[in-house]
Amino acid sequence: MWLAADAAGGGNIIQMIWPFVLMFAVFYFLLIRPQQKKQKQRTSMLNQIKKGDKITTIGGLHGTVVELADDTVVIRVNDTTKMTFERSAVNTIVSAAPTAAVDLEK
Structure with missing residues (x-):
């Protein structure tokens, strides 16, 4: 049972x-x-972000990458303004840098 x-x-x-x-x-x-x-x-x-890439941040700011570190990205917004962001603040890569070296420190 x-x-x-x-x-x-x-x-x-x-x-x-x-x-x-x-x-x-x-x-x-x-x-x-x-x-x-x-x-x-x-x-x-x-x-894959590298110097010379044109990016857009999560906040909508457009710029060109001029420096890279492990966790930060410095972007040039216009001729005189550079801003530092966390790498995670990058939303998209709008256009990749050309393969030839580009001098961005003018």
Whole structure:
């Protein structure tokens, strides 16, 4: 009699867990995985910044990269103004620098 109750209860537990497993799989493929992919692309973009790149910051400021450090980027906004930002404040690279060396310290 106890064996029959345990066997029936075991089936119910699997039936109760199945929807949660299915929901987790849907969340993983619709939310978690795309977010991880987007974060990987952003990290790659931030690592590829180089002198001479024209960038846009998260705040919408446009400028040209003149100096790079591990965590900071110095951009030239106009002929006389240079500003320092965290590397993570870069939103996009508008245009990459030409492959030839560019003298930006004029």
